[in-house]
Amino acid sequence: MKRLFLLSCAILFFLIVMIGCGNKNTTDSASQNQSGSELPSSQTSKENKSDSESSEIENTKQSNIPTLFIHGYSGTDYTFNGMLSRFESEEYGKQQLTITVQPDGSISEVGDWQEEADNPFIQVLFSDNKNNEWNQADWIRAVLVYLKTTYQIDEVNLVGHSMGGVSSFRYLIAYGNETSQPVVNKLVAIGAPFNDFVEGNESQTLTELKQDGPLVLSGRYSEFSAAIQQYPVSTKMLNVVGDLNDGSKSDGTVSLSSGLSIGYLMQSAKRDYSEKIIVDEQASHSQLHENDEVDALVSEFLWGN
Structure with missing residues:
Protein backbone atom coordinates (compact mmCIF):
# COMPACT_ATOMS: atom_id res chain seq x y z
CA MET A 1 0.00 0.00 0.00
CA LYS A 2 2.81 2.38 0.96
CA ARG A 3 4.62 1.66 -2.29
CA LEU A 4 1.39 2.26 -4.25
CA PHE A 5 0.98 5.63 -2.50
CA LEU A 6 4.56 6.67 -3.34
CA LEU A 7 4.06 5.64 -6.95
CA SER A 8 0.87 7.71 -7.19
CA CYS A 9 2.68 10.78 -5.77
CA ALA A 10 5.48 10.40 -8.29
CA ILE A 11 3.00 10.22 -11.19
CA LEU A 12 1.15 13.30 -9.89
CA PHE A 13 4.40 15.28 -9.55
CA PHE A 14 5.40 14.30 -13.09
CA LEU A 15 2.06 15.50 -14.48
CA ILE A 16 2.36 18.86 -12.67
CA VAL A 17 5.85 19.45 -14.12
CA MET A 18 4.68 18.57 -17.64
CA ILE A 19 1.69 20.93 -17.42
CA GLY A 20 3.97 23.76 -16.22
CA CYS A 21 6.37 23.26 -19.13
CA GLY A 22 3.47 23.21 -21.53
CA ASN A 23 2.24 26.60 -20.25
CA LYS A 24 5.74 28.05 -20.60
CA ASN A 25 6.00 26.80 -24.16
CA THR A 26 2.61 28.29 -24.95
CA THR A 27 3.63 31.65 -23.46
CA ASP A 28 6.93 31.67 -25.36
CA SER A 29 5.12 30.80 -28.56
CA ALA A 30 2.64 33.66 -28.06
CA SER A 31 5.50 36.03 -27.33
CA GLN A 32 7.26 34.99 -30.49
CA ASN A 33 4.07 35.42 -32.49
CA GLN A 34 3.57 38.91 -31.07
CA SER A 35 7.16 39.90 -31.88
CA GLY A 36 6.78 38.43 -35.31
CA SER A 37 3.67 40.52 -35.98
CA GLU A 38 5.48 43.82 -35.17
CA LEU A 39 8.12 43.39 -37.85
CA PRO A 40 5.73 43.16 -40.79
CA SER A 41 3.81 46.12 -39.29
CA SER A 42 6.97 48.19 -39.27
CA GLN A 43 7.79 47.12 -42.79
CA THR A 44 4.27 47.96 -43.91
CA SER A 45 4.64 51.45 -42.43
CA LYS A 46 7.82 51.98 -44.40
CA GLU A 47 6.18 50.62 -47.51
CA ASN A 48 3.22 53.00 -47.03
CA LYS A 49 5.57 55.95 -46.60
CA SER A 50 7.44 54.93 -49.71
CA ASP A 51 4.16 54.55 -51.58
CA SER A 52 3.10 58.03 -50.41
CA GLU A 53 6.33 59.59 -51.64
CA SER A 54 5.96 57.75 -54.94
CA SER A 55 2.40 59.01 -55.20
CA GLU A 56 3.55 62.61 -54.78
CA ILE A 57 6.08 62.15 -57.57
CA GLU A 58 3.45 60.46 -59.75
CA ASN A 59 1.13 63.42 -59.17
CA THR A 60 3.76 65.76 -60.63
CA LYS A 61 3.04 66.45 -64.27
CA GLN A 62 6.19 65.63 -66.24
CA SER A 63 7.09 67.32 -69.51
CA ASN A 64 10.12 68.75 -71.30
CA ILE A 65 8.72 72.30 -71.02
CA PRO A 66 11.36 74.40 -69.24
CA THR A 67 10.56 76.90 -66.49
CA LEU A 68 12.61 80.10 -66.45
CA PHE A 69 13.31 81.77 -63.09
CA ILE A 70 13.93 85.53 -63.33
CA HIS A 71 15.25 87.62 -60.44
CA GLY A 72 14.23 91.16 -59.54
CA TYR A 73 16.01 94.49 -59.20
CA SER A 74 19.61 93.92 -57.97
CA GLY A 75 18.90 90.19 -57.84
CA THR A 76 21.48 87.45 -58.39
CA ASP A 77 21.53 83.68 -58.61
CA TYR A 78 20.92 83.74 -54.85
CA THR A 79 17.32 84.85 -55.48
CA PHE A 80 16.13 81.46 -56.71
CA ASN A 81 18.94 79.10 -55.67
CA GLY A 82 17.03 78.01 -52.56
CA MET A 83 13.73 77.42 -54.33
CA LEU A 84 15.40 75.51 -57.15
CA SER A 85 17.26 73.34 -54.66
CA ARG A 86 14.05 72.56 -52.78
CA PHE A 87 12.18 71.76 -56.01
CA GLU A 88 14.98 69.40 -57.02
CA SER A 89 14.90 67.66 -53.65
CA GLU A 90 11.14 67.17 -54.06
CA GLU A 91 11.81 65.75 -57.54
CA TYR A 92 9.65 68.29 -59.34
CA GLY A 93 12.42 68.77 -61.89
CA LYS A 94 16.09 69.67 -62.24
CA GLN A 95 18.10 72.74 -63.18
CA GLN A 96 19.63 72.33 -66.62
CA LEU A 97 20.97 75.78 -67.51
CA THR A 98 21.96 79.13 -66.08
CA ILE A 99 21.74 81.84 -68.73
CA THR A 100 23.38 85.25 -68.28
CA VAL A 101 22.29 88.18 -70.47
CA GLN A 102 24.59 91.12 -71.15
CA PRO A 103 23.21 94.65 -71.67
CA ASP A 104 23.64 94.28 -75.45
CA GLY A 105 21.45 91.17 -75.39
CA SER A 106 24.30 88.70 -75.89
CA ILE A 107 23.92 85.43 -74.03
CA SER A 108 26.20 82.98 -72.29
CA GLU A 109 25.15 79.75 -70.64
CA VAL A 110 26.40 77.25 -68.09
CA GLY A 111 25.02 73.73 -67.89
CA ASP A 112 24.06 70.84 -70.10
CA TRP A 113 20.71 70.94 -71.88
CA GLN A 114 18.95 67.57 -72.00
CA GLU A 115 16.21 67.55 -74.59
CA GLU A 116 14.18 64.84 -72.88
CA ALA A 117 14.59 66.14 -69.31
CA ASP A 118 11.50 66.20 -67.10
CA ASN A 119 10.48 69.71 -65.98
CA PRO A 120 13.86 71.36 -66.65
CA ASN A 135 15.31 96.56 -71.11
CA GLN A 136 14.68 93.48 -68.99
CA ALA A 137 11.67 92.64 -71.18
CA ASP A 138 13.94 92.92 -74.24
CA TRP A 139 16.47 90.63 -72.54
CA ILE A 140 13.79 88.06 -71.73
CA ARG A 141 12.87 88.14 -75.41
CA ALA A 142 16.52 87.59 -76.34
CA VAL A 143 16.68 84.56 -74.03
CA LEU A 144 13.53 83.05 -75.50
CA VAL A 145 14.67 83.60 -79.10
CA TYR A 146 17.96 81.94 -78.14
CA LEU A 147 16.20 78.94 -76.61
CA LYS A 148 14.02 78.46 -79.66
CA THR A 149 16.81 78.78 -82.23
CA THR A 150 19.42 76.83 -80.24
CA TYR A 151 17.35 74.07 -78.66
CA GLN A 152 14.08 74.23 -80.66
CA ILE A 153 12.11 74.93 -77.49
CA ASP A 154 8.50 75.77 -78.33
CA GLU A 155 6.94 76.24 -74.89
CA VAL A 156 8.11 77.68 -71.56
CA ASN A 157 6.88 78.83 -68.16
CA LEU A 158 8.09 82.03 -66.47
CA VAL A 159 8.58 82.66 -62.73
CA GLY A 160 9.59 86.19 -61.74
CA HIS A 161 10.29 87.75 -58.35
CA SER A 162 9.60 91.47 -57.82
CA MET A 163 10.73 93.35 -60.93
CA GLY A 164 11.31 89.98 -62.55
CA GLY A 165 7.54 89.49 -62.40
CA VAL A 166 6.89 92.98 -63.74
CA SER A 167 9.41 92.56 -66.57
CA SER A 168 7.94 89.16 -67.47
CA PHE A 169 4.47 90.71 -67.67
CA ARG A 170 5.80 93.56 -69.80
CA TYR A 171 7.47 91.02 -72.08
CA LEU A 172 4.15 89.24 -72.54
CA ILE A 173 2.18 92.32 -73.54
CA ALA A 174 4.99 93.54 -75.80
CA TYR A 175 6.24 90.33 -77.44
CA GLY A 176 4.16 87.44 -76.13
CA ASN A 177 2.32 86.83 -79.39
CA GLU A 178 5.40 86.78 -81.64
CA THR A 179 6.20 83.46 -83.31
CA SER A 180 9.98 83.85 -83.07
CA GLN A 181 9.83 82.93 -79.38
CA PRO A 182 8.37 79.96 -77.53
CA VAL A 183 4.78 80.18 -76.30
CA VAL A 184 4.56 81.06 -72.60
CA ASN A 185 2.17 78.59 -71.00
CA LYS A 186 2.21 79.94 -67.45
CA LEU A 187 3.47 83.01 -65.60
CA VAL A 188 4.09 83.18 -61.85
CA ALA A 189 4.68 86.62 -60.34
CA ILE A 190 5.98 86.77 -56.75
CA GLY A 191 5.90 90.09 -54.90
CA ALA A 192 5.68 92.12 -58.12
CA PRO A 193 4.83 95.86 -57.84
CA PHE A 194 2.51 96.16 -60.85
CA ASN A 195 1.35 99.66 -59.86
CA ASP A 196 4.88 100.69 -58.91
CA PHE A 197 5.20 102.51 -55.56
CA VAL A 198 2.62 105.30 -55.98
CA GLU A 199 0.81 106.72 -52.96
CA GLY A 200 -2.87 107.46 -52.65
CA ASN A 201 -4.39 103.97 -52.69
CA GLU A 202 -4.02 103.28 -48.98
CA SER A 203 -7.69 103.92 -48.15
CA GLN A 204 -9.04 101.65 -50.88
CA THR A 205 -10.17 98.20 -49.82
CA LEU A 206 -9.05 95.14 -51.74
CA THR A 207 -12.66 94.51 -52.74
CA GLU A 208 -12.86 98.01 -54.23
CA LEU A 209 -9.51 97.47 -55.95
CA LYS A 210 -10.77 94.28 -57.56
CA GLN A 211 -14.02 95.92 -58.71
CA ASP A 212 -12.74 99.32 -59.84
CA GLY A 213 -8.97 99.14 -60.19
CA PRO A 214 -6.58 101.40 -58.25
CA LEU A 215 -7.51 105.02 -57.48
CA VAL A 216 -4.07 106.35 -58.39
CA LEU A 217 -2.28 104.92 -61.43
CA SER A 218 1.46 104.83 -61.98
CA GLY A 219 2.94 105.30 -65.43
CA ARG A 220 3.71 101.58 -65.44
CA TYR A 221 0.13 100.62 -64.66
CA SER A 222 -1.29 103.01 -67.27
CA GLU A 223 0.89 101.37 -69.92
CA PHE A 224 -0.22 97.91 -68.80
CA SER A 225 -3.83 99.05 -68.93
CA ALA A 226 -3.46 100.35 -72.48
CA ALA A 227 -1.82 97.14 -73.69
CA ILE A 228 -3.65 94.49 -71.65
CA GLN A 229 -5.44 93.04 -74.70
CA GLN A 230 -2.01 92.07 -76.04
CA TYR A 231 -1.51 89.69 -73.13
CA PRO A 232 -1.60 86.20 -74.72
CA VAL A 233 -4.98 84.55 -74.28
CA SER A 234 -3.44 81.13 -73.59
CA THR A 235 -1.00 82.24 -70.85
CA LYS A 236 -2.26 81.44 -67.35
CA MET A 237 -1.09 83.67 -64.52
CA LEU A 238 -0.61 83.11 -60.79
CA ASN A 239 0.07 86.24 -58.73
CA VAL A 240 1.52 85.72 -55.22
CA VAL A 241 1.84 88.64 -52.79
CA GLY A 242 2.92 88.92 -49.18
CA ASP A 243 1.24 90.46 -46.13
CA LEU A 244 3.36 90.71 -42.97
CA ASN A 245 0.15 91.00 -40.93
CA ASP A 246 1.62 94.00 -39.09
CA GLY A 247 -0.87 96.59 -40.29
CA SER A 248 1.26 97.75 -43.22
CA LYS A 249 -0.80 95.79 -45.79
CA SER A 250 2.43 94.96 -47.56
CA ASP A 251 5.39 92.58 -47.62
CA GLY A 252 7.49 95.40 -46.21
CA THR A 253 8.37 96.65 -49.71
CA VAL A 254 5.44 96.08 -52.07
CA SER A 255 1.92 97.00 -50.98
CA LEU A 256 -0.97 94.60 -51.44
CA SER A 257 -2.64 97.28 -53.54
CA SER A 258 0.27 97.48 -55.97
CA GLY A 259 0.78 93.74 -56.15
CA LEU A 260 -2.88 92.86 -56.65
CA SER A 261 -3.72 95.77 -58.98
CA ILE A 262 -2.96 93.65 -62.05
CA GLY A 263 -5.92 91.43 -61.19
CA TYR A 264 -8.35 94.14 -62.25
CA LEU A 265 -6.76 94.35 -65.71
CA MET A 266 -6.58 90.59 -66.15
CA GLN A 267 -10.20 90.22 -65.08
CA SER A 268 -11.28 93.01 -67.45
CA ALA A 269 -9.45 91.32 -70.32
CA LYS A 270 -10.98 87.95 -69.39
CA ARG A 271 -7.59 86.26 -69.00
CA ASP A 272 -6.88 83.16 -66.91
CA TYR A 273 -5.74 84.70 -63.62
CA SER A 274 -5.49 83.61 -59.98
CA GLU A 275 -3.95 85.27 -56.95
CA LYS A 276 -2.90 84.36 -53.44
CA ILE A 277 -2.01 86.48 -50.41
CA ILE A 278 0.56 84.92 -48.08
CA VAL A 279 -0.27 86.24 -44.60
CA ASP A 280 2.77 85.47 -42.48
CA GLU A 281 5.33 87.24 -40.35
CA GLN A 282 7.88 85.54 -42.61
CA ALA A 283 6.26 86.84 -45.82
CA SER A 284 8.70 89.72 -46.26
CA HIS A 285 9.55 90.79 -49.79
CA SER A 286 13.01 89.23 -49.89
CA GLN A 287 11.82 86.02 -48.21
CA LEU A 288 8.77 85.21 -50.33
CA HIS A 289 10.87 82.95 -52.54
CA GLU A 290 11.99 81.10 -49.38
CA ASN A 291 8.46 80.51 -48.08
CA ASP A 292 7.10 76.92 -47.93
CA GLU A 293 3.58 78.04 -48.81
CA VAL A 294 4.88 79.85 -51.88
CA ASP A 295 6.80 76.71 -52.88
CA ALA A 296 3.59 74.68 -52.66
CA LEU A 297 1.59 77.21 -54.67
CA VAL A 298 4.18 77.52 -57.42
CA SER A 299 4.79 73.77 -57.76
CA GLU A 300 1.07 72.98 -57.84
CA PHE A 301 0.38 75.70 -60.41
CA LEU A 302 3.23 74.67 -62.71
CA TRP A 303 3.34 70.89 -62.35
CA GLY A 304 0.29 69.72 -60.41
CA ASN A 305 -2.15 67.34 -62.05
Whole structure:
Protein backbone atom coordinates (compact mmCIF):
# COMPACT_ATOMS: atom_id res chain seq x y z
CA MET A 1 0.00 0.00 0.00
CA LYS A 2 2.81 2.38 0.96
CA ARG A 3 4.62 1.66 -2.29
CA LEU A 4 1.39 2.26 -4.25
CA PHE A 5 0.98 5.63 -2.50
CA LEU A 6 4.56 6.67 -3.34
CA LEU A 7 4.06 5.64 -6.95
CA SER A 8 0.87 7.71 -7.19
CA CYS A 9 2.68 10.78 -5.77
CA ALA A 10 5.48 10.40 -8.29
CA ILE A 11 3.00 10.22 -11.19
CA LEU A 12 1.15 13.30 -9.89
CA PHE A 13 4.40 15.28 -9.55
CA PHE A 14 5.40 14.30 -13.09
CA LEU A 15 2.06 15.50 -14.48
CA ILE A 16 2.36 18.86 -12.67
CA VAL A 17 5.85 19.45 -14.12
CA MET A 18 4.68 18.57 -17.64
CA ILE A 19 1.69 20.93 -17.42
CA GLY A 20 3.97 23.76 -16.22
CA CYS A 21 6.37 23.26 -19.13
CA GLY A 22 3.47 23.21 -21.53
CA ASN A 23 2.24 26.60 -20.25
CA LYS A 24 5.74 28.05 -20.60
CA ASN A 25 6.00 26.80 -24.16
CA THR A 26 2.61 28.29 -24.95
CA THR A 27 3.63 31.65 -23.46
CA ASP A 28 6.93 31.67 -25.36
CA SER A 29 5.12 30.80 -28.56
CA ALA A 30 2.64 33.66 -28.06
CA SER A 31 5.50 36.03 -27.33
CA GLN A 32 7.26 34.99 -30.49
CA ASN A 33 4.07 35.42 -32.49
CA GLN A 34 3.57 38.91 -31.07
CA SER A 35 7.16 39.90 -31.88
CA GLY A 36 6.78 38.43 -35.31
CA SER A 37 3.67 40.52 -35.98
CA GLU A 38 5.48 43.82 -35.17
CA LEU A 39 8.12 43.39 -37.85
CA PRO A 40 5.73 43.16 -40.79
CA SER A 41 3.81 46.12 -39.29
CA SER A 42 6.97 48.19 -39.27
CA GLN A 43 7.79 47.12 -42.79
CA THR A 44 4.27 47.96 -43.91
CA SER A 45 4.64 51.45 -42.43
CA LYS A 46 7.82 51.98 -44.40
CA GLU A 47 6.18 50.62 -47.51
CA ASN A 48 3.22 53.00 -47.03
CA LYS A 49 5.57 55.95 -46.60
CA SER A 50 7.44 54.93 -49.71
CA ASP A 51 4.16 54.55 -51.58
CA SER A 52 3.10 58.03 -50.41
CA GLU A 53 6.33 59.59 -51.64
CA SER A 54 5.96 57.75 -54.94
CA SER A 55 2.40 59.01 -55.20
CA GLU A 56 3.55 62.61 -54.78
CA ILE A 57 6.08 62.15 -57.57
CA GLU A 58 3.45 60.46 -59.75
CA ASN A 59 1.13 63.42 -59.17
CA THR A 60 3.76 65.76 -60.63
CA LYS A 61 3.04 66.45 -64.27
CA GLN A 62 6.19 65.63 -66.24
CA SER A 63 7.09 67.32 -69.51
CA ASN A 64 10.12 68.75 -71.30
CA ILE A 65 8.72 72.30 -71.02
CA PRO A 66 11.36 74.40 -69.24
CA THR A 67 10.56 76.90 -66.49
CA LEU A 68 12.61 80.10 -66.45
CA PHE A 69 13.31 81.77 -63.09
CA ILE A 70 13.93 85.53 -63.33
CA HIS A 71 15.25 87.62 -60.44
CA GLY A 72 14.23 91.16 -59.54
CA TYR A 73 16.01 94.49 -59.20
CA SER A 74 19.61 93.92 -57.97
CA GLY A 75 18.90 90.19 -57.84
CA THR A 76 21.48 87.45 -58.39
CA ASP A 77 21.53 83.68 -58.61
CA TYR A 78 20.92 83.74 -54.85
CA THR A 79 17.32 84.85 -55.48
CA PHE A 80 16.13 81.46 -56.71
CA ASN A 81 18.94 79.10 -55.67
CA GLY A 82 17.03 78.01 -52.56
CA MET A 83 13.73 77.42 -54.33
CA LEU A 84 15.40 75.51 -57.15
CA SER A 85 17.26 73.34 -54.66
CA ARG A 86 14.05 72.56 -52.78
CA PHE A 87 12.18 71.76 -56.01
CA GLU A 88 14.98 69.40 -57.02
CA SER A 89 14.90 67.66 -53.65
CA GLU A 90 11.14 67.17 -54.06
CA GLU A 91 11.81 65.75 -57.54
CA TYR A 92 9.65 68.29 -59.34
CA GLY A 93 12.42 68.77 -61.89
CA LYS A 94 16.09 69.67 -62.24
CA GLN A 95 18.10 72.74 -63.18
CA GLN A 96 19.63 72.33 -66.62
CA LEU A 97 20.97 75.78 -67.51
CA THR A 98 21.96 79.13 -66.08
CA ILE A 99 21.74 81.84 -68.73
CA THR A 100 23.38 85.25 -68.28
CA VAL A 101 22.29 88.18 -70.47
CA GLN A 102 24.59 91.12 -71.15
CA PRO A 103 23.21 94.65 -71.67
CA ASP A 104 23.64 94.28 -75.45
CA GLY A 105 21.45 91.17 -75.39
CA SER A 106 24.30 88.70 -75.89
CA ILE A 107 23.92 85.43 -74.03
CA SER A 108 26.20 82.98 -72.29
CA GLU A 109 25.15 79.75 -70.64
CA VAL A 110 26.40 77.25 -68.09
CA GLY A 111 25.02 73.73 -67.89
CA ASP A 112 24.06 70.84 -70.10
CA TRP A 113 20.71 70.94 -71.88
CA GLN A 114 18.95 67.57 -72.00
CA GLU A 115 16.21 67.55 -74.59
CA GLU A 116 14.18 64.84 -72.88
CA ALA A 117 14.59 66.14 -69.31
CA ASP A 118 11.50 66.20 -67.10
CA ASN A 119 10.48 69.71 -65.98
CA PRO A 120 13.86 71.36 -66.65
CA PHE A 121 14.71 74.59 -64.81
CA ILE A 122 16.59 77.51 -66.36
CA GLN A 123 17.83 80.35 -64.19
CA VAL A 124 18.07 83.70 -66.02
CA LEU A 125 20.53 86.31 -64.75
CA PHE A 126 20.90 89.90 -65.95
CA SER A 127 24.50 91.09 -65.93
CA ASP A 128 23.19 94.63 -65.38
CA ASN A 129 20.81 93.69 -62.59
CA LYS A 130 19.69 97.25 -61.81
CA ASN A 131 18.37 98.21 -65.19
CA ASN A 132 14.74 99.06 -66.02
CA GLU A 133 11.85 96.75 -66.87
CA TRP A 134 11.74 97.76 -70.55
CA ASN A 135 15.31 96.56 -71.11
CA GLN A 136 14.68 93.48 -68.99
CA ALA A 137 11.67 92.64 -71.18
CA ASP A 138 13.94 92.92 -74.24
CA TRP A 139 16.47 90.63 -72.54
CA ILE A 140 13.79 88.06 -71.73
CA ARG A 141 12.87 88.14 -75.41
CA ALA A 142 16.52 87.59 -76.34
CA VAL A 143 16.68 84.56 -74.03
CA LEU A 144 13.53 83.05 -75.50
CA VAL A 145 14.67 83.60 -79.10
CA TYR A 146 17.96 81.94 -78.14
CA LEU A 147 16.20 78.94 -76.61
CA LYS A 148 14.02 78.46 -79.66
CA THR A 149 16.81 78.78 -82.23
CA THR A 150 19.42 76.83 -80.24
CA TYR A 151 17.35 74.07 -78.66
CA GLN A 152 14.08 74.23 -80.66
CA ILE A 153 12.11 74.93 -77.49
CA ASP A 154 8.50 75.77 -78.33
CA GLU A 155 6.94 76.24 -74.89
CA VAL A 156 8.11 77.68 -71.56
CA ASN A 157 6.88 78.83 -68.16
CA LEU A 158 8.09 82.03 -66.47
CA VAL A 159 8.58 82.66 -62.73
CA GLY A 160 9.59 86.19 -61.74
CA HIS A 161 10.29 87.75 -58.35
CA SER A 162 9.60 91.47 -57.82
CA MET A 163 10.73 93.35 -60.93
CA GLY A 164 11.31 89.98 -62.55
CA GLY A 165 7.54 89.49 -62.40
CA VAL A 166 6.89 92.98 -63.74
CA SER A 167 9.41 92.56 -66.57
CA SER A 168 7.94 89.16 -67.47
CA PHE A 169 4.47 90.71 -67.67
CA ARG A 170 5.80 93.56 -69.80
CA TYR A 171 7.47 91.02 -72.08
CA LEU A 172 4.15 89.24 -72.54
CA ILE A 173 2.18 92.32 -73.54
CA ALA A 174 4.99 93.54 -75.80
CA TYR A 175 6.24 90.33 -77.44
CA GLY A 176 4.16 87.44 -76.13
CA ASN A 177 2.32 86.83 -79.39
CA GLU A 178 5.40 86.78 -81.64
CA THR A 179 6.20 83.46 -83.31
CA SER A 180 9.98 83.85 -83.07
CA GLN A 181 9.83 82.93 -79.38
CA PRO A 182 8.37 79.96 -77.53
CA VAL A 183 4.78 80.18 -76.30
CA VAL A 184 4.56 81.06 -72.60
CA ASN A 185 2.17 78.59 -71.00
CA LYS A 186 2.21 79.94 -67.45
CA LEU A 187 3.47 83.01 -65.60
CA VAL A 188 4.09 83.18 -61.85
CA ALA A 189 4.68 86.62 -60.34
CA ILE A 190 5.98 86.77 -56.75
CA GLY A 191 5.90 90.09 -54.90
CA ALA A 192 5.68 92.12 -58.12
CA PRO A 193 4.83 95.86 -57.84
CA PHE A 194 2.51 96.16 -60.85
CA ASN A 195 1.35 99.66 -59.86
CA ASP A 196 4.88 100.69 -58.91
CA PHE A 197 5.20 102.51 -55.56
CA VAL A 198 2.62 105.30 -55.98
CA GLU A 199 0.81 106.72 -52.96
CA GLY A 200 -2.87 107.46 -52.65
CA ASN A 201 -4.39 103.97 -52.69
CA GLU A 202 -4.02 103.28 -48.98
CA SER A 203 -7.69 103.92 -48.15
CA GLN A 204 -9.04 101.65 -50.88
CA THR A 205 -10.17 98.20 -49.82
CA LEU A 206 -9.05 95.14 -51.74
CA THR A 207 -12.66 94.51 -52.74
CA GLU A 208 -12.86 98.01 -54.23
CA LEU A 209 -9.51 97.47 -55.95
CA LYS A 210 -10.77 94.28 -57.56
CA GLN A 211 -14.02 95.92 -58.71
CA ASP A 212 -12.74 99.32 -59.84
CA GLY A 213 -8.97 99.14 -60.19
CA PRO A 214 -6.58 101.40 -58.25
CA LEU A 215 -7.51 105.02 -57.48
CA VAL A 216 -4.07 106.35 -58.39
CA LEU A 217 -2.28 104.92 -61.43
CA SER A 218 1.46 104.83 -61.98
CA GLY A 219 2.94 105.30 -65.43
CA ARG A 220 3.71 101.58 -65.44
CA TYR A 221 0.13 100.62 -64.66
CA SER A 222 -1.29 103.01 -67.27
CA GLU A 223 0.89 101.37 -69.92
CA PHE A 224 -0.22 97.91 -68.80
CA SER A 225 -3.83 99.05 -68.93
CA ALA A 226 -3.46 100.35 -72.48
CA ALA A 227 -1.82 97.14 -73.69
CA ILE A 228 -3.65 94.49 -71.65
CA GLN A 229 -5.44 93.04 -74.70
CA GLN A 230 -2.01 92.07 -76.04
CA TYR A 231 -1.51 89.69 -73.13
CA PRO A 232 -1.60 86.20 -74.72
CA VAL A 233 -4.98 84.55 -74.28
CA SER A 234 -3.44 81.13 -73.59
CA THR A 235 -1.00 82.24 -70.85
CA LYS A 236 -2.26 81.44 -67.35
CA MET A 237 -1.09 83.67 -64.52
CA LEU A 238 -0.61 83.11 -60.79
CA ASN A 239 0.07 86.24 -58.73
CA VAL A 240 1.52 85.72 -55.22
CA VAL A 241 1.84 88.64 -52.79
CA GLY A 242 2.92 88.92 -49.18
CA ASP A 243 1.24 90.46 -46.13
CA LEU A 244 3.36 90.71 -42.97
CA ASN A 245 0.15 91.00 -40.93
CA ASP A 246 1.62 94.00 -39.09
CA GLY A 247 -0.87 96.59 -40.29
CA SER A 248 1.26 97.75 -43.22
CA LYS A 249 -0.80 95.79 -45.79
CA SER A 250 2.43 94.96 -47.56
CA ASP A 251 5.39 92.58 -47.62
CA GLY A 252 7.49 95.40 -46.21
CA THR A 253 8.37 96.65 -49.71
CA VAL A 254 5.44 96.08 -52.07
CA SER A 255 1.92 97.00 -50.98
CA LEU A 256 -0.97 94.60 -51.44
CA SER A 257 -2.64 97.28 -53.54
CA SER A 258 0.27 97.48 -55.97
CA GLY A 259 0.78 93.74 -56.15
CA LEU A 260 -2.88 92.86 -56.65
CA SER A 261 -3.72 95.77 -58.98
CA ILE A 262 -2.96 93.65 -62.05
CA GLY A 263 -5.92 91.43 -61.19
CA TYR A 264 -8.35 94.14 -62.25
CA LEU A 265 -6.76 94.35 -65.71
CA MET A 266 -6.58 90.59 -66.15
CA GLN A 267 -10.20 90.22 -65.08
CA SER A 268 -11.28 93.01 -67.45
CA ALA A 269 -9.45 91.32 -70.32
CA LYS A 270 -10.98 87.95 -69.39
CA ARG A 271 -7.59 86.26 -69.00
CA ASP A 272 -6.88 83.16 -66.91
CA TYR A 273 -5.74 84.70 -63.62
CA SER A 274 -5.49 83.61 -59.98
CA GLU A 275 -3.95 85.27 -56.95
CA LYS A 276 -2.90 84.36 -53.44
CA ILE A 277 -2.01 86.48 -50.41
CA ILE A 278 0.56 84.92 -48.08
CA VAL A 279 -0.27 86.24 -44.60
CA ASP A 280 2.77 85.47 -42.48
CA GLU A 281 5.33 87.24 -40.35
CA GLN A 282 7.88 85.54 -42.61
CA ALA A 283 6.26 86.84 -45.82
CA SER A 284 8.70 89.72 -46.26
CA HIS A 285 9.55 90.79 -49.79
CA SER A 286 13.01 89.23 -49.89
CA GLN A 287 11.82 86.02 -48.21
CA LEU A 288 8.77 85.21 -50.33
CA HIS A 289 10.87 82.95 -52.54
CA GLU A 290 11.99 81.10 -49.38
CA ASN A 291 8.46 80.51 -48.08
CA ASP A 292 7.10 76.92 -47.93
CA GLU A 293 3.58 78.04 -48.81
CA VAL A 294 4.88 79.85 -51.88
CA ASP A 295 6.80 76.71 -52.88
CA ALA A 296 3.59 74.68 -52.66
CA LEU A 297 1.59 77.21 -54.67
CA VAL A 298 4.18 77.52 -57.42
CA SER A 299 4.79 73.77 -57.76
CA GLU A 300 1.07 72.98 -57.84
CA PHE A 301 0.38 75.70 -60.41
CA LEU A 302 3.23 74.67 -62.71
CA TRP A 303 3.34 70.89 -62.35
CA GLY A 304 0.29 69.72 -60.41
CA ASN A 305 -2.15 67.34 -62.05
